[in-house]
Amino acid sequence: MAFKSGFVAIVGQANVGKSTLINHLIGKKVSIVSPKPQTTRDQILGVDNGEDYQIIFIDTPGIHKTKNKLDKHMQETIDEAAADVDVLLYIIDGHKEISHEDLKRLGQYTDKGYPVFVVINKADLENYQTIYPKLDRIKDLAGVDEFFVVSAKTGKNLDELKKAIISKLSDTVVYFPRDAYSAQSLGFDLAELIREKILWLLDDEIPHGVGVEITDLVKGETTHVSATIYCEKENHKAIIIGAKGAMLSKIGTECRLAMEKMLGTKVFLELFVKVKLNWRDKVKFE
Numbered sequence: 553m554a555f556k557s558g559f560v561a562i563v564g565q566a567n568v569g570k571s572t573l574i575n576h577l578i579g580k581k582v583s584i585v586s587p588k589p590q591t592t593r594d595q596i597l598g599v600d601n602g603e604d605y606q607i608i609f610i611d612t613p614g615i616h617k618t619k620n621k622l623d624k625h626m627q628e629t630i631d632e633a634a635a636d637v638d639v640l641l642y643i644i645d646g647h648k649e650i651s652h653e654d655l656k657r658l659g660q661y662t663d664k665g666y667p668v669f670v671v672i673n674k675a676d677l678e679n680y681q682t683i684y685p686k687l688d689r690i691k692d693l694a695g696v697d698e699f700f701v702v703s704a705k706t707g708k709n710l711d712e713l714k715k716a717i718i719s720k721l722s723d724t725v726v727y728f729p730r731d732a733y734s735a736q737s738l739g740f741d742l743a744e745l746i747r748e749k750i751l752w753l754l755d756d757e758i759p760h761g762v763g764v765e766i767t768d769l770v771k772g773e774t775t776h777v778s779a780t781i782y783c784e785k786e787n788h789k790a791i792i793i794g795a796k797g798a799m800l801s802k803i804g805t806e807c808r809l810a811m812e813k814m815l816g817t818k819v820f821l822e823l824f825v826k827v828k829l830n831w832r833d834k835v836k837f838e
Contacts, residue, residue, distance in 0.1 A: 557606040558638030558721035565653065568645040569673040573704035574598050574611045577714060599728045605718050608727055610637065639667050639720050646674040646701065650689045662695025667720045669698050671713065676703040739766040742811060746779055749806050750792065757791050758783065774818040777811065782828045789825050800825065
């Protein structure tokens with residue numbers, strides 16, 4: 553079989569399981585996952601290398617209204633990702649009603665000239681009798697090529713989805729090394745790892761406005777990593793640090809162990825917490 557390659561954008565409302573889907577399709581963790589919506593902030597490129605194909609998946613932030621510079625950046629990321637791809641996957645939460653916003657967005661993508669697949673996710677939480685009536689709202693929408701009902705969590709029907717994606721690819725270029733699974737820099741991946749641990753450990757205690765910057769990274773037999781965690785208020789900083797530094801110590805331990813697993817080396821990790829008011833409006837995006 554001839555080699556095929558191409559780019560696939562994954563878009564949809566916030567918290568519909570896009571990051572879980574891309575991680576399962578690739579078989580490795582390239583996009584952070586948390587119970588909070590809008591976890592993804594940038595394009596995450598994940599590379600799926602098969603014997604006769606290479607799929608570059610672009611995970612995007614969840615669609616939402618823009619309130620500040622970070623939100624605007626996230627929306628621009630979605631638009632950029634959807635501008636020039638070979639296939640677009642529009643993900644819908646299977647245990648929610650299909651919204652007017654979904655229909656509106658789908659209408660914007662279906663006239664771009666590339667195949668659009670509607671993927672109903674979280675089939676593990678709903679039975680087919682509940683999901684299929686929801687498709688009536690979109691089954692006749694012009695420009696939608698195929699529909700899939702899947703579970704990104706369990707992998708249900710993802711093989712069929714991947715086969716359909718490959719059938720639409722036409723490039724023959726090897727864009728990334730055949731052993732690559734992520735196109736992100738190491739610093740980006742480490743910063744995202746730290747941010748994920750914070751989101752999981754603090755859950756509802758800290759609003760979504762937490763940023764992480766890797767300020768120093770030296771690889772060796774022991775990898776040295778220094779990172780700054782940005783939050784917007786002094787009480788947020790106190791929560792992240794915890795009583796006598798207990799929470800920051802826990803965050804650091806979990807991050808260090810995850811980094812050692814990722815890098816295959818010992819890791820010396822330093823974490824600092826700084827308050828930067830309205831940092832989401834002031835941060836520079838490269």
